[in-house]
Amino acid sequence: MKLRPFSDRPRGVFASVDGPSGAGKSTIVHHLAQLLVANGEDVHVTVEPSTGPIGVLCRELTETTTGHTLACLYAADRYHHVETEIRPALEVGRTVISDRFLPSGLVMQRFDGIDPAFLWQINAEVERPDLAVILYRPVGRDPRVARGHPQNARPAVPGRAGRRGRA
Ligand SMILES: Nc1ncnc2c1ncn2[C@@H]1O[C@H](COP(=O)(O)OP(=O)(O)O)[C@@H](O)[C@H]1O
Numbered sequence: 816m817k818l819r820p821f822s823d824r825p826r827g828v829f830a831s832v833d834g835p836s837g838a839g840k841s842t843i844v845h846h847l848a849q850l851l852v853a854n855g856e857d858v859h860v861t862v863e864p865s866t867g868p869i870g871v872l873c874r875e876l877t878e879t880t881t882g883h884t885l886a887c888l889y890a891a892d893r894y895h896h897v898e899t900e901i902r903p904a905l906e907v908g909r910t911v912i913s914d915r916f917l918p919s920g921l922v923m924q925r926f927d928g929i930d931p932a933f934l935w936q937i938n939a940e941v942e943r944p945d946l947a948v949i950l951y952r953p954v955g956r957d958p959r960v961a962r963g964h965p966q967n968a969r970p971a972v973p974g975r976a977g978r979r980g981r982a
């Protein structure tokens with residue numbers, strides 16, 4: 816017996832780029848998109864928190880909300896982002912690149928003290944990227960820290976301060 820895809824329609828590739836603030840995510844996403852477009856690909860670049868209503872709420876509440884509330888809010892934004900923006904683009908064959916996605920939710924909310932099992936559970940039905948790129952750099956090498964903005968540093972020890980530290 817031969818397995819056949821459910822549909823003959825070509826589906827786009829979904830890639831995400833995650834990592835600490837200042838690691839170079841948006842730079843890489845920008846250059847990768849330019850290269851792909853130059854190669855004839857139809858590319859859709861997106862970001863999390865998304866630009867949709869729940870993403871806007873995430874950005875608004877990120878300094879005043881913590882823990883389970885924020886974890887659920889980011890997960891809700893992710894489901895809405897996939898449903899309204901990512902999946903429709905993939906279904907018409909576009910390549911989607913997201914600046915932050917599921918790995919940020921797993922790492923950042925872990926820094927905020929949330930049980931990883933709970934984080935996996937609330938993100939269980941989220942679309943998985945075909946390619947998940949994780950950028951990292953040694954603690955203390957953030958150029959913005961060198962320029963005197965320690966609030967941009969990745970926390971050395973995971974904890975509640977981590978999310979506030981904008982890892
Ligand atoms: N490969 C690189 N080498 C040196 N500097 C870089 C590199 N990639 C990005 N940068 C610089 O580092 C800073 C943070 O990059 P950015 O892409 O905004 O990071 P992020 O999106 O992860 O916060 C920017 O000033 C950017 O110009």
Ligand SMILES: Cc1cn([C@H]2C[C@H](O)[C@@H](COP(=O)(O)OP(=O)(O)O)O2)c(=O)[nH]c1=O
Pocket residue numbers: 834835836837840841863864877889890915916919920921923924978981982
């Ligand atoms: C997607 C996502 C982001 N975040 C946080 C990480 C960042 O502090 C913030 C996004 O800020 P942003 O300025 O977009 O990130 P960067 O500086 O890396 O370009 O949202 C979470 O806590 N959980 C998540 O699931």
